[in-house]
Amino acid sequence: MENSLIGANYDTVVVGAGNAALCSAIAARLQGVRVLVVERAPKEKRGGNSYFTDGAIRVAYEHFEHIRKVIPDIPDEEAEDIIMPEYGKDDFYADMMRVTEGRSDPKLAKQLVGKSLGTILWMKEQGVEFELNAANQSFINNGKREFWGGLPLKTKKKGIGLMEYLFKRLDDLGIEVVYGTRAVELVKEGNKITGLVVEQGKEQVQLSCSSVVLASGSFEANKEMRKKYIGDEWEAAIVRGTEYNTGDGLDMALSAGAQKYGEWSGCHSIGTDYNVPKFGDFNKPGDIFKKHSYPLSIMLNKDGKRFVDEGADFRNYTYAKYGKEILKQRDHVAYQLFDAETRPLLREEYNLEEATVVQADTLADLADRLDVNKDAFLATIEEYNEAVQDGEFNPSIKDGKHTEGIDLPKTNWAVKVEKGPFYAFPVTCGITFSFGGVHTDPEGRVLDDKDKPIDGLFAAGEMVGGIFYGNYPGGSGLMSGAVFGKLAGTAAGTYVLKNTETTGA
Structure with a gap:
């Protein structure tokens, strides 16, 4: 048992340790608040689904020069032989709406698209390295490397590299991570989150905190939830990523009054x-x-x-x-x-x-x-x-x-x-992840059944419902995790600071 958690008091606790969770933790810490990351998996299995991705990440880059800002070491002579069609915000948004048949929440979709390039550049500032997605998204045509499909960017060393870079940034910022620790219940007073109950082995510890960011994935690794919400045949589906995404965060959020949102059957x-x-x-x-x-x-x-x-x-x-x-x-x-x-x-x-x-x-x-x-x-x-x-x-x-x-x-x-x-x-x-989640506003605040924010509760990544329906544009999952992770962490940190000023703490 981690004795350091007994009586511990943090400003923000982030549940999960994948791409969305770590972006949240970094963003919150950059606001100047004390952050703890709680991860159910052991350290050797950290990283959530993000660890297993090939690193492709969709961004509205407008034109090739924006990509070169993200990857500044592309030589000029190599760049001259690259054909990269423009892919702007309108293109990304159109793809979102086309593949979801117009069902994606417009506010969330526009936030994802509009913040994508800025978030990529922010990730670069945090130490994440990117490269051209040449092997899987281009062909050589008449001596030129011609990209297609609006997905020319990926993280170096795939998902493994992404998580290495983000965990290194956590270390640099002094953000504590506890492993083998399962979040089981949100502590709520009135409409305000005041703590989090976690399990370590057979013991439970109640953490005091001013805000919680839930970024612990969806329920794709929970066979019973797959059958219940998606269909009996989904019992037979292979789980492509982590075995720990069993819907814990969703259960906690709904028990705390969060509004169920999105395509739970998809x-x-x-x-x-x-x-x-x-x-x-x-x-x-x-x-x-x-x-x-x-x-x-x-x-x-x-x-x-x-x-x-x-x-x-x-x-x-x-x-x-x-x-x-x-x-x-x-x-x-x-x-x-x-x-x-x-x-x-x-x-x-x-x-x-x-x-x-x-x-x-x-x-x-x-x-x-x-x-x-x-x-x-x-x-x-x-x-x-x-x-x-x-x-x-x-x-x-x-x-x-x-x-x-x-x-x-x-x-x-x-x-x-x-x-x-x-x-x-x-x-x-x-199966990669389920589309059903909780309702958040564009800043990552979790909403109740009256569309009002639950004070101190935020969500990111797969837990955000209403973005994907039936399908999704490739690479937009990682981008969504990073965009809403950064937004939720920033909002959580801002909430803490505002609450501290109000109470005079």
Whole structure:
């Protein structure tokens, strides 16, 4: 047991230790208040879901020169060979509203978009290092590196690096972190938060504090909550990240009077390697099991049928919802199919030793090696190949190269699967985080059922409901965590200082 917590008194306690939580802790500390970070996981498993990401982070950068401010060491000669389409606030906001079908809370979406570049530059000031997301978001075209999809930026060393940089900043600022400590209850007097109850082993400690920032993730690692809110089939979903995101923060907030908000029946999920670990593996982090080159594939289930338009859009705008479609298939499995022409174009994760792949020189042999209905499998591929229309294939744009005459079209990047060898990558569904959360205002203040702030209570990261519905633009989760983490921490620190002035403490 951490004896230092007995009788401890802090200004702000941050619950969680991922990207959003640490941004909150740093922002609060920069206001001059005393901050404690409470983390349920042991130290060796710290970092929340953020530790497992590939570090891609979406930002409204307007033009390439803003990116060069974030990455100042890009040589001029390299910059001259980069084509990076402008991606401004209007573009980011339009993508948010398009993929959520207009359901994203406009106030929260505008805050996310409007604060994105400033937050990235603030993160850089805190020691976070960034690099171009070249391997996964660009192609070489006529000797130029051409970026696509509005996601050219990532943190160095992926999520591992992000968390290393943020934890180092915590150390520099003297912010205390306690591990193996589970927050279980908010202490409330009237409408004001005055403390937090935590568990260490079998003992409970009540901390006195003036404000609490809840940034402990959603409920994706809680099998019963997944079944209750998202559906029975979600019991079978693989958890891509930390095993500790079981909805503790949500339970505490709702018990304290917070308003439930957002799409509790929805989540971010992806197609991931069929043999992925059941939870995020701290020995193999970095999002290495994902399989995101499916727009160049056709994807078939065990019945030998296609079930999504693989080329409906860039993978940035479809991958977070296609995991759900894979989960619906028999035995929760599908096969991404490529031939010798498309295989060299696949993302880096397909080349790792962890990638599960079945290879054969003919489609008939491939079908024999898969657990599929062979006749239907071969018939679907033949029907698809006959439907592919002429046109120029270009994976750096939505090229319009499509199919005609089949019930389920492929809208872009439709190329025939006909040149051996052939490759099938089996995938299943991995859940990243649930979309339901609590209602906050744009500054991160948690609201009650009358849309009034609960004094001293703030939330950030996955706990903020109302931003994502059904889908999300790739990289916006990390950006949301950082934006609302910084905002919530700043608001918590400001609240403490104002409260201190008012009481004369």
